[in-house]
Amino acid sequence: MSLSLTAGMVPGPRKDPAVAAALGRRRKRADRIIRSLCVAATLVALGFLASILFTLTIRGFEAMSPRVFTHITAAPGSEGGLLNAIVGSIIQAALGTAIGTPVGMLVGTYLAEYARGSKFGNLVRFVSDILLSAPSILIGLFVYQILVLPFGGFSGWAGVAALAIIVIPVVVRTTEDMLNLIPNTLREAVIGLGAPKWKMIVLICWRSAMSGIITGILLAVARVAGETAPLLFTSLGNNAWSIDLTKPMASLPIAIYSFAGSPFEDWIALAWAGALLITLGVLGLNVLARAVLSGRK
Amino acid sequence: MRRGGSLGDTIFEWACRGAGVFVLLLLGAIIVELFIAGLPAFQAFGLGFLISTDWDPVQEVFGAGVSVYGTVVTAVLAIVLAVPLAFGVAFYLTELAPAWLRRPVGTAVELLAAVPSIIYGMWGFFVIAPAFAANLQPWIIDNIGELPLIGIFFQGAPFGTGIFMAAFILAIMILPFIAATMRDVFEQVPPVYKESAYGLGATTWEVMKGVVIPYTRSSVVGGIMLGLGRALGETMAVTFVIGNANRISASLFGPGNTIASLVALEFGESETGSLKLASLLALGFILFVLSFVVLAASRYMLRSRLKA
Numbered sequence: 001m002s003l004s005l006t007a008g009m010v011p012g013p014r015k016d017p018a019v020a021a022a023l024g025r026r027r028k029r030a031d032r033i034i035r036s037l038c039v040a041a042t043l044v045a046l047g048f049l050a051s052i053l054f055t056l057t058i059r060g061f062e063a064m065s066p067r068v069f070t071h072i073t074a075a076p077g078s079e080g081g082l083l084n085a086i087v088g089s090i091i092q093a094a095l096g097t098a099i100g101t102p103v104g105m106l107v108g109t110y111l112a113e114y115a116r117g118s119k120f121g122n123l124v125r126f127v128s129d130i131l132l133s134a135p136s137i138l139i140g141l142f143v144y145q146i147l148v149l150p151f152g153g154f155s156g157w158a159g160v161a162a163l164a165i166i167v168i169p170v171v172v173r174t175t176e177d178m179l180n181l182i183p184n185t186l187r188e189a190v191i192g193l194g195a196p197k198w199k200m201i202v203l204i205c206w207r208s209a210m211s212g213i214i215t216g217i218l219l220a221v222a223r224v225a226g227e228t229a230p231l232l233f234t235s236l237g238n239n240a241w242s243i244d245l246t247k248p249m250a251s252l253p254i255a256i257y258s259f260a261g262s263p264f265e266d267w268i269a270l271a272w273a274g275a276l277l278i279t280l281g282v283l284g285l286n287v288l289a290r291a292v293l294s295g296r297k
Numbered sequence: 298m299r300r301g302g303s304l305g306d307t308i309f310e311w312a313c314r315g316a317g318v319f320v321l322l323l324l325g326a327i328i329v330e331l332f333i334a335g336l337p338a339f340q341a342f343g344l345g346f347l348i349s350t351d352w353d354p355v356q357e358v359f360g361a362g363v364s365v366y367g368t369v370v371t372a373v374l375a376i377v378l379a380v381p382l383a384f385g386v387a388f389y390l391t392e393l394a395p396a397w398l399r400r401p402v403g404t405a406v407e408l409l410a411a412v413p414s415i416i417y418g419m420w421g422f423f424v425i426a427p428a429f430a431a432n433l434q435p436w437i438i439d440n441i442g443e444l445p446l447i448g449i450f451f452q453g454a455p456f457g458t459g460i461f462m463a464a465f466i467l468a469i470m471i472l473p474f475i476a477a478t479m480r481d482v483f484e485q486v487p488p489v490y491k492e493s494a495y496g497l498g499a500t501t502w503e504v505m506k507g508v509v510i511p512y513t514r515s516s517v518v519g520g521i522m523l524g525l526g527r528a529l530g531e532t533m534a535v536t537f538v539i540g541n542a543n544r545i546s547a548s549l550f551g552p553g554n555t556i557a558s559l560v561a562l563e564f565g566e567s568e569t570g571s572l573k574l575a576s577l578l579a580l581g582f583i584l585f586v587l588s589f590v591v592l593a594a595s596r597y598m599l600r601s602r603l604k605a
Contacts, residue, residue, distance in 0.1 A: 027503065028500060031500035031502040031503070035393055035502065037385060038386075038388045038389040038393060039385075041382045041384070041385025041389070042385060042386045042389040042390070044382060045382060045386050045409065045469075045472060045473075048469050048472075049405055049408060049412075051420070051424065052416065052417075052420050055420055056416070056420075103316050103319065106312055106316035107317050107319075109313050110313035110314055110317045114310060114314065121317075123321065124320055124321060126593075126596060127321050127323075128320050129592070130596075131320070131324060133526050133592050134327075134530065134585070134588055134592070135530020135531070135584060135585075135588055137532040137581070137584075138327065138331065138530065139327070141334075141560070141564075141578060142326070142327045142330050142331065145330045145334050145578070146326070146330060149569065168320065168323075169320075172320070196305055197309070198306050198309035202309075222411060223411075225413075226412075227413070228415045228532070228533045229414070229532040229533055229557070229561060232565070253533075256415055256419070257415055257533065260418075260419050260423075261537075271419065272419070275415070278416070279412060279413065282413055283408055283412070286407075287404075287408075290404065
């Protein structure tokens with residue numbers, strides 16, 4: 001039987017050079033088309049970023065003047081700036097980060113050094129990741145319920161608390177990731193020298209992971225500096241000069257939000273100036289964070 | 298006591314564990330607080346609150362129907378728009394781009410994720426929506442809007458803003474998250490697998506389709522779910538461009554609202570203790586449950602990647 005097999009009876013495609021060449025051309029063409037589409041998709045994505053930066057630069061610099069930094073927000077038509085909003089944003093972002101960072105670092109340390117693979121650790125990691133991606137407006141509603149309602153009104157502290165809650169999961173994530181990169185031999189060496197575990201963590205692990213942890217903190221600052229939704233119901237915004245954290249406090253995103261939605265030309269211009277400032281700050285922090293991390297390698 | 302560090306050890310371990318417990322309590326407290334605060338609305342309107350499309354502050358009748366519809370439709374449409382783009386970017390970054398371009402292009406795409414929500418809102422409202430209304434939208438309404446079946450989704454006046462514009466801006470915002478996840482998991486495919494396929498004569502696209510995607514399928518879906526979770530709760534950008542009207546229109550060009558945009562807009566006008574405030578907080582609770590389910594599913598799909 002097997003002797004009578006001929007080329008024509010072999011299952012599968014026939015060895016016809018013309019058919020094979022056509023198939024090869026079709027496959028190559030499909031490949032070329034998909035590859036071009038992918039390049040196009042990347043160009044589109046970069047185009048969006050370019051368009052955002054271009055718009056901000058044009059409209060932001062048009063409205064930029066020393067007045068933006070020296071005057072506080074004022075009624076439309078009068079000479080106003082964004083000083084109170086800038087200062088309020090810096091205070092709230094700084095305090096929020098200062099409060100959220102230690103908690104986040106401790107949680108990250110717990111996950112990496114004490115709870116690797118444990119059920120409770122997995123639960124904490126899961127919850128922290130949910131918090132990381134949870135809608136920030138809900139954090140605002142929550143803080144409204146626990147800090148604004150019972151304590152008689154909107155306050156800078158409430159804004160700080162909302163931002164701190166947003167900072168925590170960002171710092172948890174980077175701290176754990178960075179501690180996980182540290183080789184166990186280093187830990188064993190330190191313990192072998194007779195050091196207690198907490199000294200091993202604080203003096204050796206944290207120090208080796210320092211640039212990564214700083215990256216996380218910078219990213220957290222960048223994240224909260226641009227947050228608007230959680231401040232709407234907490235620090236509310238304030239058109240007067242105030243650095244009293246027990247009173248409503250101005251912030252750049254809130255000022256941008258209320259000015260951009262107004263019908264007044266000069267307010268909209270100020271909103272663009274604020275938008276440029278905040279984007280430069282946030283993107284600058286992101287680039288800086290990357291530089292800190294890659295400088296280590 | 299074996300050595301002097303043992304007290305320090307105890308304190309430090311409990312500080313770390315305590316912080317972990319604190320994070321758990323935090324999430325629990327958010328859920329419980331939102332539920333308790335929204336309870337009056339659930340009591341007043343029952344389960345009908347979820348589907349009722351009324352939102353009448355004068356009559357004090359409130360329902361979540363329109364904003365839940367807007368939230369889900371914008372988020373799903375954003376995914377439909379963002380996934381092909383994100384896949385293209387991830388494919389380009391892992392397989393096509395020359396090595397020297399990968400880092401800068403990757404960083405630029407990640408910076409898209411860092412741009413604050415409110416900036417997207419302003420950009421969408423002042424730049425993209427007018428450009429869309431002036432150039433593309435009238436053509437779509439005149440041509441696609443006339444087609445049977447799908448035409449109904451593309452009718453109406455060319456205002457620029459609306460459900461579609463909100464979904465479009467959301468798509469750009471979640472694109473970097475999906476692209477970054479896809480890129481990370483594509484990079485984890487063992488090179489040997491890809492090389493074997495190349496050795497058999499496969500083209501780059503065939504390697505992607507036949508080796509990389511099957512190998513990473515569940516993580517890719519996880520990345521898409523992560524994007525969906527983000528899109529559900531986006532507030533400021535959506536508030537600027539969705540048109541903010543409490544009605545469900547068949548056309549995607551019509552105005553609408555989402556849970557987040559409705560809460561952001563109406564919260565300030567609500568009196569403490571009013572039924573309206575309770576309804577807004579109840580909406581917050583619904584949004585929380587929605588995002589929690591989607592994000593938890595995303596984490597489940599991504600678990601193999603997290604273990605690595």
